Each structure stands twice: as structure tokens, then as C-alpha cells.
Amino acid sequence: MKKSCFLALLLFLFGLKASAQTSSAVIEKKIEVLLKKMTLKEKIGQMNQLSADDMETNFKVIQQGMAGSVLSITNPEIANKAQRLAVEQTRLGIPLIFGRDVIHGFKTIFPIPLGQAASFNPGLVEKAARVAAVEASETGIRWTFAPMIDIARDPRWGRIAESCGEDPYLTSIMGIAMVNGFQGKNLSDPSSIAGCAKHFAGYGAAEGGRDYNTTAITERQFRNVYLVPFEQVVKKANLATIMTAFNANDGIPSSGNEFLLKEVLRKEWNFRGFVVSDWASINEMVDHGFSSDNKEAAEKAINAGVDMEMVSGTYVEYAESLWKEKKIAIETINDAVRNILRIKYSLGLFENPYVKGNTKEVFYKEEHLKIAEKLAEESIVLLKNEGQILPLQKPKTIAVFGPLANAPHDQMGTWVFDGDKDHTVTPLFALKEKYGENITIIYEPILKYSRDQDSTGFDKARKIAKEADVVLLFLGEESILSGEAHSLSDLNFQGLQSKLLETLQKTKTPLVTIIMAGRPLTIEKEVTQSNAVLYAWHPGTMGGPAIINLLFGIVNPSGKLPITFPKNVGQIPMYYGHLKTGRPANGSELNLNNIPIEASQTSLGNKSYYLDSGNEPLFPFGFGLSYTNFEYREIALSKTILKKDDILEITLSLKNTGNYQGTEIVQLYARDLAASVALPIRELKAFQRIDLKAGEEKRVMFKLPISDLAFYGMDMKKKVEAGKFDLWIGSNSISGEKVSFEVK
Structure with missing residues (x-):
């Protein structure tokens, strides 16, 4: 009996493999048949992606067969109209692929990716990505520009919020989970969307944490650190697409980097999907000084292996003349089109190009909200719990302060285009809903937003806090302060948030600080002044109930930091997996406060450390407390x-x-x-x-x-x-x- 079952299993597995190989072979045959029918212009059209900013113009371009993709259409009716033009009114009827930045949820918003990584729960992260795919695909979106798997070790960089942190292994595991969630068991499932790992490569190492800035990564660093997650998602998650980065590394912009795109991605990893540029990153090679004009930029990008151009239009304008001038080969164009068609066939767009648009049936479903709440619970990190003040034990009066206690928009975090703040459940709302009948809850934001400089409510806060059993103070960042192009040189709390905390601390009422932010902030002083600290990142739609469940012990915190927290900006970059120097510090070195006056030059031991802040972080990678031991x-x-x-x-x-x-x-x-x-x-x-x-x-x-x-x-x-x-x-x-x- 066992032998027959084993043979049956082998036959089943062999059948699955044979079926996959047959399907792949069928797709390749279809690609070649279609490719032979295409004119040069039609091929170039497939390599062109439009933005939905001007759909009336886009409709004309699509009807001419000069578009392969449109990004940011979220209306099913408009998506179907554009698709009908491509399928029914062009010579070959090649469907469009609609893309969108679905980063950490579409309608149901999950914690920012950095927060998701703090869960160390890839299974749950995969479920969240599946929810995002189900919701987004119902509008016609079949391609997301996620996950962002840049290794990020500088919290000054705003896009660290989109990352999974500093570690190649954790980022790989989370990247695989997200791709599997987006793409599902089969790309041809109408609820599946193609993943797009970004940014290839090294973008997270931008100098000074300043977005779009240059990088100086050696090949060995690339291979041992920055390329690791990309290789893993290509080989273990059947990744559909990859996006080039904005940065120039060692003087070579990523959209023109033949070594990365041809040698590594195609030859070494055998990547079979297609490569898309980032927004206008091809003509930006002119700004880099890598190309003399847009025509040369198009030439370098096509020859480097960028299959599809996002919005900047240099391919449409110059590819044909570049071919005539023999600066690009027809086989290079053919390969790009093959890669694009391969994903369109895999998505089943030729068979099912249109979308039903049953959005009311899938947006904010109860099961989606439950996953969002659970992921928020597991992503929140308990950093301090002095005297076991948490979980809260039946307080009679709770004073709630701070600009993030009831900020439904900011709670969703960065890079949220489609979430609706009216569906966000804030901590204040969740607290009142769950405990409002049994506990007196006094709410005063005092500061209206994180950058607020108005201190007129501080006396009022002091009086309220003195009468309360416990203070819940919600601080952090507005969502606009993190994300793309939102780099900071100062990571302290903005506005008068620290002053408000100091004011409340002086009342001696137990103080619990809950921080919502898109990055590690420099909070050494604020941690010292608080009795307990929860780091909630930007926790998404259901962040409020998750926070309240943790505060009252319904759920025990389990989150761990996916990124090192420095004491101050001067310690950056600080990450756990650094190299050891020839003169490592051992922790016994003198600091600014105990250096003798007129000490000799070599009396401090000649070790590698900061005189004023040492070498230890505020909190190390992987750190997180629990209510138990x-x-x-x-x-x-x-x-x-x-x-x-x-x-x-x-x-x-x-x-x-x-x-x-x-x-x-x-x-x-x-x-x-x-x-x-x-x-x-x-x-x-x-x-x-x-x-x-x-x-x-x-x-x-x-x-x-x-x-x-x-x-x-x-x-x-x-x-x-x-x-x-x-x-x-x-x-x-x-x-x-x-x-x-x-x-x-």
C-alpha cells in the first residue's frame, strides 16, 4: 500500500513538472509566432509604458499600438476601455498590463514593509500580499512595483520605510513571501498580480541617506550583501519583473548597467521575466552625465537590458532611428519584447484581458481586516517596560495625548495611494470602543500634528495627566515625513513632541509612549523618560485595535527590530553585520565625561569608537521585549x-x-x-x-x-x-x- 502511494505521488509530481514545462513551451511558441508578425514600431510600442495622468492622449497612443503598459489606472471602467482599444482596435490585439504601486496594501493597508519585517513571520506577510493582490486585481491592476528589497542601513533615507531593513537574509525571506503572495500559486489566476522586485541595485546605500544619491558599492559588497535578496526572489519565487534603480554606482546608472542586467541577472541567474526602468530613470542618465542626450540614454538603456521604459518615452522617440543607425540590434529589441510577452501570456491577459470590477465584494473584507490587525500586532516592538507597567491592569482613568493618537491618514504610512482614511481604526477609537464604558478616557491631542510648535496646551496636559492613572502618549512622524524623496538629516522627534513628553514625565504619572514612524528615530532621551515604549511603525488600517490589544495584554508583544536603532545621527551607518577593525573597542574605553584633563594623546587606548556615544546602538537588530521571559x-x-x-x-x-x-x-x-x-x-x-x-x-x-x-x-x-x-x-x-x- 505504501509503495503504491509513493508511486502515485511520484507520478503526480512528474505530471506537475511536465505540465509546467509544457505550458512554458506553449508560451514560448506563441511568443515566437506573434513576434514574427510584429513590425518594428509594434515591438517598440510594447517597450513603452504610459502614465494614467492624461488618458485621452493615452487612448490615442494605445489605439496606434504604441503602448505595452499603463500605470496607475484604478478605475475598472477606464481600464477596460483602454484594454478594448489594445485588444480590439490594434492590428495584433496584444493586451496591456496595468501597473500600480501596491506597496503594503491596496485598500486594506498593512504595516509599512519595515514594520512587516519586524514580525519575522513570512507566512503572515505572504497572506497580506495576497490580500493586496486580490483587492488590486479587481480594478484591473495585474502588476505591482513591489517588493522593495533594497538593503537599507541608513534611517535618514526616507525609503527605508519601504524596505525590510538591514539584513540580507531577513530581506530575502520577506521578499520571497511578498512575491509569493502577490503572484499566488499561478500568475494566470485573475486575482494574481506580477511582482516587481526593486530597486536593482544598491539604491539603499545612497550617500548620506539622501534619495537618488550616488552609491559606491564594490562588486564583492554587491554579491555578498545587496544582490542577495534579488537572487533569492528570482530563484525561489519565480519573480515576474525587476525594476532598475535611480542611483549611479561607481559612476554607472543602474538603467545603463550591462554588468548587473546582462551578466548577473540574465546569464548568472537566468531571469526570464522583464526589466522595467524606474520613473524616467532612463532620461535621467543625461542628468547623471552618463549620456549626452535622451537618444544616447535610450541607446544605453536598451543595450544594457532595460526591456520596458517607464513614462519618459525615449524608446518610442529614438529606438527606430537607433536601429537604422545600427546602434542597437534587432535581436536586442526582440529579446526585450519576448520578455514582456512572456509575462503577459503568463498572466493570462491574452485569454482574459478584461476585469469584472466587483470592488465592493473584495475591498475591506472582514478576513482582510483580521489579517491586517494580526500583522500589526506582530510587527509592533516593545522596547521598554519598566516595572512591568504593561500590560495595563484595569486603570480607572486614562489620559491620551499626542498627534498620532487619532491620525487616520498618517497611521497608514508612506506610499499609500488607494487606502481610505475613513476605514482606518485609530488607537483612540479602538480604546473607546473596547473600554469606553468601563474606563474614563480623556483625550487631548495637545499637538495637532507631529511638526506642531504650539505649546499653549501644555498646562492643560499637565493637569489632566496628574489626575489620570496612566498616560498614553502617541508620538512619531506624519506619513509625509518618510518615503521617497523624504530624507532627513535630523532623526529626533519633530515639533514640540519631546517637550510634551518631558512635561508629562514631570507629573510622575506612569507614562507609556507609543511611537508611529516610518523609520528608526533617535529616541534615547525619550526612552529614558518613559516608563514603557512601544514602537508601532506606521501600522496601517487596523493599527489602532492592534495597539490596544497589546497595551491591555490581549496579545503579548513579539515583534523584533529589523533595523538597528542608533543613539544619534552621528553613529550612522550603524548595523549589526559590520566588519571588525584591527583595533576594535571592547566597551571599557573612556568617554567624554571621564577623560582626564591634559590627557596624553595615546592615553585613550587607540581604539575604534566614538568618544561621545561609544559603539553600542540604542537598540540592536533583532531586539524586542515580551511580557514574559x-x-x-x-x-x-x-x-x-x-x-x-x-x-x-x-x-x-x-x-x-x-x-x-x-x-x-x-x-x-x-x-x-x-x-x-x-x-x-x-x-x-x-x-x-x-x-x-x-x-x-x-x-x-x-x-x-x-x-x-x-x-x-x-x-x-x-x-x-x-x-x-x-x-x-x-x-x-x-x-x-x-x-x-x-x-x-
Whole structure:
């Protein structure tokens, strides 16, 4: 019986593989048949993407067969009208693909991606992306410009909000989850939308955290850090499309970088989808000084491997003349069109080009809101809980202050084009709805918005706070202060928010600070002055109920930081996986407050650290508290001497030693002690979410393939090098008991 079941399973799996291969072969045959029918102009038209800003003009362009895509149509009727022109009134009837920035939700808004990464829950993140796809596709959108999987290590950069943080492994896992959610089990499903990993590549390393700025990343850094998530989503998630970055690296703009687009993406990774430029990034190569004019920019982008141009129109204007001048080859154009048609066929657009538009049936469905609430709960990070003030224990009077307590628009966060603030449930609303009958809730925003400089309400706040059992203070950033082109050089609270916190702290009433922001802020002083701190990011549509559930202990916080929090801007860039210097500090160095007067030049020890703030962050990557406590013990390795093709098993006992049921995110880090090139002092290699009841203990196992220790070394080839390794399992990137092993 077992043998027959096994044979049946093999036949089933073989059938699935054969079916996929057949489907792929059929699509390739269709592409070649269609390609032979196309004129040069029609091919160039497929490489042209329009913006929905002027649809009357667009309709004419579409009817002429000179558009392959339109971005930002969200009205099903307009989408169908445009599609009918393409399908029914052009010579070949090639359907359009409609794109949109669906970054962290379409109508139901989820936490910003940086917040989602804090959940360390890829399964839940995938569900959120699926919801976004279901809602967006009902309007005709079949392509999203997400996920953004740039490695981001500078919180001055506004787009860090769209990222999954500083770590290549975590970003890879979250990127795969998002792509799988967007694209579903089959791209041809009408509720699936093509993913677009961005920005290829290195955009998150912009100098000074200033958007669009230049980068200086070496090839080894690219391969060991910045390209890792892109390679993973290409190889493990069947990614449909990739977007080039705005930045120039080492003087070469990404939209003209043949090494990245041809050598790495196509030849090494065998990427079969298509590449789209970012908004006008092709003609911006003129501004970079990389091209003399738009015509040369088009030439360089086409030859580099950018298949579709977003809005700037240089392909339509110059591609034909460039071909006539033999500056671009017809096969280069054919390859670009093949890549575009491949995704259109895969999406089933030729068979089902139109959309039903049953938006009322899918927008803000109850099941969608539940996923949004759960993801918000798991993304929020408890940074401080002095004297176990949280969870709140039946206070009679709660004073609620701050500009973010009831800010439905700002709560949704950056890069939200389609969310409706009228559907946002704020913390104030959720608090009143859940506890308003039993608790006296006094609400005064005092500051109307995060940049408010008006202190006239401070005396009123002081009086209210003195009469309350606890103060809930909601601070942070308006959504407009993070996101694209919203870089900051100062990461302190804007306006008089810090002054308001200081005023309330002096009342001696227990103070709980809840922060909603699109990036790590420099909050060292504010953390010290608060009794408890929750970092909620911008938590989305259902952020209010999620926050209240955490404050009252209905849910135990489990979020962990996906990004290091610096003490001040001067420490940036600060990230856990840095290289070790030849003179590392050990924490015992003198600082500004204890340097002797007229000390000799070498009396401070000649170590690498800041005299005024040291080397330690405010909070490390992976940090996050719980209402309970977890004990790690009995860490054991299956072997201490391994071969390069072995799998190392690491086991440990994890016990919940506190009084609440909780979830611990167990993190595994490794370090290669001596290699052909210097490597990070720690690298995240795996993590697990472990649920434990109070007093419960579990044995946890990790299986670490030794191949996961591979890197690009001196010879720029990826491999595991023999040597000694350290390994830590703990609750964050600076904790954990160290164990060691050797690879022969």
C-alpha cells in the first residue's frame, strides 16, 4: 500500500513538472509566432509604458499600438476601455498590463514593509500580499512595483520605510513571501498580480541617506550583501519583473548597467521575466552625465537590458532611428519584447484581458481586516517596560495625548495611494470602543500634528495627566515625513513632541509612549523618560485595535527590530553585520565625561569608537521585549567537525519562565573567524517563531546547511572556505551563548 502511494505521488509530481514545462513551451511558441508578425514600431510600442495622468492622449497612443503598459489606472471602467482599444482596435490585439504601486496594501493597508519585517513571520506577510493582490486585481491592476528589497542601513533615507531593513537574509525571506503572495500559486489566476522586485541595485546605500544619491558599492559588497535578496526572489519565487534603480554606482546608472542586467541577472541567474526602468530613470542618465542626450540614454538603456521604459518615452522617440543607425540590434529589441510577452501570456491577459470590477465584494473584507490587525500586532516592538507597567491592569482613568493618537491618514504610512482614511481604526477609537464604558478616557491631542510648535496646551496636559492613572502618549512622524524623496538629516522627534513628553514625565504619572514612524528615530532621551515604549511603525488600517490589544495584554508583544536603532545621527551607518577593525573597542574605553584633563594623546587606548556615544546602538537588530521571559539553555551541536556538504543540527531548550503565554523569535547567527576576505562579525542564518505557554519548555532544532556559509571571497567565486566558525542562538544580534565548530 505504501509503495503504491509513493508511486502515485511520484507520478503526480512528474505530471506537475511536465505540465509546467509544457505550458512554458506553449508560451514560448506563441511568443515566437506573434513576434514574427510584429513590425518594428509594434515591438517598440510594447517597450513603452504610459502614465494614467492624461488618458485621452493615452487612448490615442494605445489605439496606434504604441503602448505595452499603463500605470496607475484604478478605475475598472477606464481600464477596460483602454484594454478594448489594445485588444480590439490594434492590428495584433496584444493586451496591456496595468501597473500600480501596491506597496503594503491596496485598500486594506498593512504595516509599512519595515514594520512587516519586524514580525519575522513570512507566512503572515505572504497572506497580506495576497490580500493586496486580490483587492488590486479587481480594478484591473495585474502588476505591482513591489517588493522593495533594497538593503537599507541608513534611517535618514526616507525609503527605508519601504524596505525590510538591514539584513540580507531577513530581506530575502520577506521578499520571497511578498512575491509569493502577490503572484499566488499561478500568475494566470485573475486575482494574481506580477511582482516587481526593486530597486536593482544598491539604491539603499545612497550617500548620506539622501534619495537618488550616488552609491559606491564594490562588486564583492554587491554579491555578498545587496544582490542577495534579488537572487533569492528570482530563484525561489519565480519573480515576474525587476525594476532598475535611480542611483549611479561607481559612476554607472543602474538603467545603463550591462554588468548587473546582462551578466548577473540574465546569464548568472537566468531571469526570464522583464526589466522595467524606474520613473524616467532612463532620461535621467543625461542628468547623471552618463549620456549626452535622451537618444544616447535610450541607446544605453536598451543595450544594457532595460526591456520596458517607464513614462519618459525615449524608446518610442529614438529606438527606430537607433536601429537604422545600427546602434542597437534587432535581436536586442526582440529579446526585450519576448520578455514582456512572456509575462503577459503568463498572466493570462491574452485569454482574459478584461476585469469584472466587483470592488465592493473584495475591498475591506472582514478576513482582510483580521489579517491586517494580526500583522500589526506582530510587527509592533516593545522596547521598554519598566516595572512591568504593561500590560495595563484595569486603570480607572486614562489620559491620551499626542498627534498620532487619532491620525487616520498618517497611521497608514508612506506610499499609500488607494487606502481610505475613513476605514482606518485609530488607537483612540479602538480604546473607546473596547473600554469606553468601563474606563474614563480623556483625550487631548495637545499637538495637532507631529511638526506642531504650539505649546499653549501644555498646562492643560499637565493637569489632566496628574489626575489620570496612566498616560498614553502617541508620538512619531506624519506619513509625509518618510518615503521617497523624504530624507532627513535630523532623526529626533519633530515639533514640540519631546517637550510634551518631558512635561508629562514631570507629573510622575506612569507614562507609556507609543511611537508611529516610518523609520528608526533617535529616541534615547525619550526612552529614558518613559516608563514603557512601544514602537508601532506606521501600522496601517487596523493599527489602532492592534495597539490596544497589546497595551491591555490581549496579545503579548513579539515583534523584533529589523533595523538597528542608533543613539544619534552621528553613529550612522550603524548595523549589526559590520566588519571588525584591527583595533576594535571592547566597551571599557573612556568617554567624554571621564577623560582626564591634559590627557596624553595615546592615553585613550587607540581604539575604534566614538568618544561621545561609544559603539553600542540604542537598540540592536533583532531586539524586542515580551511580557514574559524566555530562558535559552542546553545548546548542542550534532557535530563540531563538518564537511562542506554537511548539514549542521543545532538544538537548544527554550523555556517560558514568566507568567504570560508568549512568542519568542529565536535567532541563529554565525561568523567565519578567518577567511580570504574579512567578513561580518555576525550574520543571521535562520530564525524560528516559538509559541510557549507560561512555564512551558520546548526543544528547538535548527538545520544549517554548511553551504549557507558560502560567500564571494578573494577570487570572486562563491564557496565555503574551510576554517573555524562561531555560532550564537539568542533573542537578538548581540545576545546568545557562543558555540564553535570547524569546517574541513
